[in-house]
Amino acid sequence: MKKIILFLFCISLLALQMNSQNIYPLDSDYHTFESMENEIIQTAIRYPMLVSWEIIGYTATLKLPVYAVKLSDDVNRQESYEPSVVIIGQHHSEEPLGVEVSLHILNRLAAAYNRYRFAKKTVNRFEIWIIPTLNPEGMSIVNSGKYFNKRENLSDTNFNGILEIEKDGVDLNRNYPFNWDTGNSKNSNIEEVFDFFTDSQFCVNDRYYRGPFPSSENEIVSITHFFDRIQPQLAIFYHSSISSLYAEKIFFPWKWGRIHSDNYHDMAFLASYLAERLPKDYVDDEFYDPHFHNSSLSGFARDYVYHKNGTLSLNVEMGGIDSTGASIVFPANNQMANIKKKHYKAFTDLLEVFYDNLLSGKIEYKNKQLAALKPIFIEDEPLNYRYPLQTDENGYFHKFFLPEKKNTYFTIDNTFFDTEVSKGEKFVIRKNPPYFVDTDLEKPLRTCCIIQKSTFTSFM
Numbered sequence: 001m002k003k004i005i006l007f008l009f010c011i012s013l014l015a016l017q018m019n020s021q022n023i024y025p026l027d028s029d030y031h032t033f034e035s036m037e038n039e040i041i042q043t044a045i046r047y048p049m050l051v052s053w054e055i056i057g058y059t060a061t062l063k064l065p066v067y068a069v070k071l072s073d074d075v076n077r078q079e080s081y082e083p084s085v086v087i088i089g090q091h092h093s094e095e096p097l098g099v100e101v102s103l104h105i106l107n108r109l110a111a112a113y114n115r116y117r118f119a120k121k122t123v124n125r126f127e128i129w130i131i132p133t134l135n136p137e138g139m140s141i142v143n144s145g146k147y148f149n150k151r152e153n154l155s156d157t158n159f160n161g162i163l164e165i166e167k168d169g170v171d172l173n174r175n176y177p178f179n180w181d182t183g184n185s186k187n188s189n190i191e192e193v194f195d196f197f198t199d200s201q202f203c204v205n206d207r208y209y210r211g212p213f214p215s216s217e218n219e220i221v222s223i224t225h226f227f228d229r230i231q232p233q234l235a236i237f238y239h240s241s242i243s244s245l246y247a248e249k250i251f252f253p254w255k256w257g258r259i260h261s262d263n264y265h266d267m268a269f270l271a272s273y274l275a276e277r278l279p280k281d282y283v284d285d286e287f288y289d290p291h292f293h294n295s296s297l298s299g300f301a302r303d304y305v306y307h308k309n310g311t312l313s314l315n316v317e318m319g320g321i322d323s324t325g326a327s328i329v330f331p332a333n334n335q336m337a338n339i340k341k342k343h344y345k346a347f348t349d350l351l352e353v354f355y356d357n358l359l360s361g362k363i364e365y366k367n368k369q370l371a372a373l374k375p376i377f378i379e380d381e382p383l384n385y386r387y388p389l390q391t392d393e394n395g396y397f398h399k400f401f402l403p404e405k406k407n408t409y410f411t412i413d414n415t416f417f418d419t420e421v422s423k424g425e426k427f428v429i430r431k432n433p434p435y436f437v438d439t440d441l442e443k444p445l446r447t448c449c450i451i452q453k454s455t456f457t458s459f460m
Contacts, residue, residue: 021322022330025145029333030096033140036132039103040067047110050075057222061154064136066222069106071128079127080394083358084232086129091173092151093138097318098238102132104340105347122348125355129230134219135172141165153217157204170211176304177214182297210299227309233398234354235311237301240319244327248280251291251315253306262381266400267312273353274314277346281320310389312400359399363391363412370395377411
């Protein structure tokens with residue numbers, strides 16, 4: 001079976017090389033690492049009140065910076081009352097479409113902020129973080145025309161002191177410190193077609209090599225620290241299926257046999273909502289497919305950030321399949337423009353429904369001391385394989401609930417809250433003794449909940 005699938009994978013790579021719709025070297029509108037870097041800096045100069053950037057780390061071999069770009073209505077402040085969303089455009093450098101989609105989202109929202117009400121509303125509601133590439137070393141190889149099939153970074157994995165772009169490197173999306181060492185124990189469906197290369201994940205010269213130990217790569221250390229700092233409520237990871245096996249599907253954490261993530265249905269709703277707004281590239285009247293089958297245990301970013309930070313995460317696989325069965329991951333400029341436009345519209349639509357179903361609040365004590373970094377325990381969420389949500393350093397929290405969810409209960413700092421989940425209100429919870437008061441926050445929370453005094457019970 002493994003040999004059959006390996007054969008199919010090799011055939012798909014051959015088809016990619018021969019297909020006239022895949023253009024390599026890449027067409028003229030694709031960014032090189034240097035032009036991406038310049039665009040980030042120039043966008044921040046053009047929109048100084050909306051866009052800023054920072055370097056969250058450097059790669060080990062070429063010492064290239066990993067950029068994180070922030071888009072917000074008051075970009076120089078940390079606005080805890082606004083939920084955080086993070087986009088990572090690229091883990092694998094053979095998948096350049098995500099870089100272009102993420103930069104398009106950044107530039108279009110910034111440019112439209114003062115022109116279109118919807119764009120202003122979107123930016124005002126969130127702190128949006130965009131990391132166009134987490135793999136600048138690999139991007140520097142693929143996007144410069146040196147080698148189309150480079151997936152990993154450029155770590156010298158065989159320690160021979162020679163940079164071998166076809167052999168060296170770690171697959172960054174298998175290097176996260178969650179399920180790094182579980183291998184393939186529960187793989188049983190199409191998502192795991194690549195993960196049938198169980199042995200290859202241990203081979204230092206293989207393109208799926210997971211690294212010598214969890215978080216061995218600078219890029220993964222940088223991004224996991226970044227996740228801990230911003231505590232995002234939603235994460236979008238863009239990929240492209242070079243083999244067509246995953247093409248135009250949306251994955252999310254997790255289904256391992258009978259084990260489901262605590263927020264499986266929340267993420268299934270978001271994946272379905274997004275999929276319904278993403279028509280396939282080369283098939284009329286068909287849309288992306290949310291993936292409801294068993295999923296992998298291979299150290300993926302989407303699983304890690306949900307496990308560690310409680311972040312609802314979606315893995316969006318681009319790369320449409322044409323009439324020949326080939327996956328188009330290096331499309332020409334005109335087709336790439338269409339792909340960017342539809343993903344921008346789908347992403348902004350997703351943010352709207354996400355915000356409309358978000359419970360947000362601030363918790364403080366009667367003496368105004370903030371209830372900072374307190375774990376939140378929520379009904380029907382038993383914390384299987386993940387850490388609890390927590391308030392941030394300013395006492396704020398944000399929690400997504402399905403639209404049909406009308407009430408819930410949760411515990412914060414040994415106090416039990418029974419709540420009615422409503423829209424359009426704001427609140428502050430004060431404790432010791434606990435009581436509730438509606439108040440004007442620094443900035444109105446447009447979506448949160450009402451706490452009814454009559455339904456409140458304290459265990460303190």
